[in-house]
Amino acid sequence: MKNELSIDQIQKFQNDGYVVIEDFLSLEELDYWREALDEAVAKRKGYKMPGRKEVYGKGDDDDKTYYNNVFEQLINLWQDNEKMRAIMLDERLGKMAAQLSQVDGIRIWHDQALIKKPWANPTSWHLDTPYWSFTDRRALSIWVALDDATYENGCLFFLPGTNHRTTFENPGIGKNMGAIFITYQDLVNNKSVSAPMKAGSCSFHNGLTIHGANANMTPGFRRAMTCAYMPDGNTYNGTQNILSDEQIISLRVGDLLNDEKQNPLIYSTKINT
Numbered sequence: 001m002k003n004e005l006s007i008d009q010i011q012k013f014q015n016d017g018y019v020v021i022e023d024f025l026s027l028e029e030l031d032y033w034r035e036a037l038d039e040a041v042a043k044r045k046g047y048k049m050p051g052r053k054e055v056y057g058k059g060d061d062d063d064k065t066y067y068n069n070v071f072e073q074l075i076n077l078w079q080d081n082e083k084m085r086a087i088m089l090d091e092r093l094g095k096m097a098a099q100l101s102q103v104d105g106i107r108i109w110h111d112q113a114l115i116k117k118p119w120a121n122p123t124s125w126h127l128d129t130p131y132w133s134f135t136d137r138r139a140l141s142i143w144v145a146l147d148d149a150t151y152e153n154g155c156l157f158f159l160p161g162t163n164h165r166t167t168f169e170n171p172g173i174g175k176n177m178g179a180i181f182i183t184y185q186d187l188v189n190n191k192s193v194s195a196p197m198k199a200g201s202c203s204f205h206n207g208l209t210i211h212g213a214n215a216n217m218t219p220g221f222r223r224a225m226t227c228a229y230m231p232d233g234n235t236y237n238g239t240q241n242i243l244s245d246e247q248i249i250s251l252r253v254g255d256l257l258n259d260e261k262q263n264p265l266i267y268s269t270k271i272n273t
């Protein structure tokens, strides 16, 4: 795994709100991630999350059939598959996320497999952090290509630097590709940058960087394994997102989100010296 970051990569992430790392995984690691994904997806039997069909705040477009054909979205596979658990709890990933976002500690918010099936809809321009149950401009995600991600099958696109200009207002992933520019009219002329990736390459993006993906115009699959990271020390903001009904009942706005079973601390400068 190419887990050592250069100063330039950190700087690029800070400036542009994303960075691509080519050939992040070795061929053996890529095989292992794919195996983990296949096993974990098969075990889920269509459930989006352990024990739950829906995710609060996702797919809230009226037309669920449209959203369901943007990608197959399976969340927190680390919680019910040993291989995926080993992958996601790897402190090297946590250290990269901490270095890029310049924080002392990193917790998993949630992992997710995002599988664009043949002929899938595009992923409209959106932000991530506003979906989540905490409010932090430094939150970020890793996105690992498990198939070649191409212009034809749905590679990612970013609007560089928008992480410095967006707020927590988010129209979400709906049918209107450009809905976000109704909210952020001042960003409508920004140039987008594509991020085609070979299988095994990855990107990190800040959750407030505007990003999206092409439709899948092919009969093949575009599989990606991703993980959203929460800087340690964050508190509950009243949004349910991936939290269970039981957790919501016991949480008060302002409570620390530090449940190791839900949001494990995978790297901290205080522990990993």
Ligand SMILES: O=C(O)CCC(=O)C(=O)O
Binding pocket: 071, 114, 123, 128, 141, 143, 154, 211, 212, 213, 224, 226
């Ligand atoms: O894979 C996609 O189509 C979109 C990915 C995305 O929005 C994300 O990882 O935050």
